[in-house]
Amino acid sequence: xxxxxxxxxxxxxxxxxxxxxxxxxxxxxSENDPFEIILCAPYVYLAELVQIxxxxxxxxxxxxxxxxxYAEGAYTGEVSAxxxxxxxxxxxxxxxxxxxxxxxxxxxxxxxxxxRCRENGIEPLVLVRDAEDLIPEGSSYFGWEPVSAIGTGAxxxxxxxxxxxxxxxxxxxxxxxxxxxxxxxxxxxYLAYNNVNGVVIGSASRDPHKFIQLLNALR
Ligand code: PGA
Numbered sequence: 519x520x521x522x523x524x525x526x527x528x529x530x531x532x533x534x535x536x537x538x539x540x541x542x543x544x545x546x547x548s549e550n551d552p553f554e555i556i557l558c559a560p561y562v563y564l565a566e567l568v569q570i571x572x573x574x575x576x577x578x579x580x581x582x583x584x585x586x587x588y589a590e591g592a593y594t595g596e597v598s599a600x601x602x603x604x605x606x607x608x609x610x611x612x613x614x615x616x617x618x619x620x621x622x623x624x625x626x627x628x629x630x631x632x633x634r635c636r637e638n639g640i641e642p643l644v645l646v647r648d649a650e651d652l653i654p655e656g657s658s659y660f661g662w663e664p665v666s667a668i669g670t671g672a673x674x675x676x677x678x679x680x681x682x683x684x685x686x687x688x689x690x691x692x693x694x695x696x697x698x699x700x701x702x703x704x705x706x707x708y709l710a711y712n713n714v715n716g717v718v719i720g721s722a723s724r725d726p727h728k729f730i731q732l733l734n735a736l737r
Contacts, residue, residue: 521553521709522695522716523733524643524661525723526583526611529560536563537570542726544576546733553709553716553736556581556609556643561597568606581609584617585640587630599631599638610635611718612642613651615665629654645697645718646686653686659693661718662686667698669721674698680711687713702732709736 531539536559547555558581559567568580586596602610612631617623623631628644632654635642644653644660653660662683667674674682674696683694696708697718705722708714723729 519693519715520551521736522556522659522693523553523705524556524558524581524611524695524697524716524718525729526558526614526697526718526720527560527724528583528616528720530724531560531563533563533566536560536567539726539729540567540570540576540578543729543733544571544574544578546730547577549577551577551733551737553733554579555733558583558609558611564602564607565605572606579608580606581611581643582607582640583611583614585610585612585631585635585642587627587634589634589637599634599640602640603638607640609641609643612644614645615647615663615668618647618651619665625652628652632657643695643718649686653692657692659695660686661695661697661716663697663718669699671699673700673704676704676707676711676714679708680714684713702728702735705732706736 556579582602586598590598613628632642644657645663647665679696687694693715695716696714700717700719701722708717
């Protein structure tokens with residue numbers, strides 16, 4: 519299985535910067551790469567990014583960073599899984615630490631969001647900070663992102679990350695990823711562990727040229 523690399527832009531980039539990133543990174547990617555990229559962009563750019571990918575046939579997937587817990591209704595400001603699916607988005611992050619910590623995404627909300635994704639053909643990547651954060655039953659993908667490592671430069675030692683991911687996986691067939699200060703210097707070490715099937719990259723995914731260097735380090 520190819521490693522999954524999630525680029526999480528968070529609340530960064532203008533429309534022009536979003537387009538420039540994809541037009542720089544897209545042509546560098548190949549179906550034969552040992553990894554596949556899922557670009558998680560702000561909602562407002564998703565439809566256009568999907569269109570660019572389709573037109574240029576770039577081997578990259580487009581994902582959202584969050585999704586509504588509700589199917590539809592009078593929920594001003596929310597974006598549903600069905601809406602995401604309708605513009606060609608295939609993935610969504612669910613339960614990122616910044617959502618759990620700052621926007622009330624507790625385990626119940628996360629479980630509802632995962633359900634909405636499943637009902638609409640969106641594959642959720644459930645992110646957890648520690649053992650208190652539950653991975654909903656039947657999830658296929660999870661990422662372990664300890665708070666101390668997110669955006670701090672204090673990445674968790676790869677052997678420890680591999681150990682934690684193994685514990686979270688238990689006897690399940692889930693695919694486990696690591697996130698937290700992954701960069702060009704350490705990404706290969708994480709992915710060298712059999713049970714680390716991918717990484718979630720925030721800061722080091724923002725600059726397209728640095729991101730290309732990171733990918734080159736894996737080839
Ligand atoms: P970071 O963010 O790579 O900047 O630590 C990771 C994340 O929040 O998903």
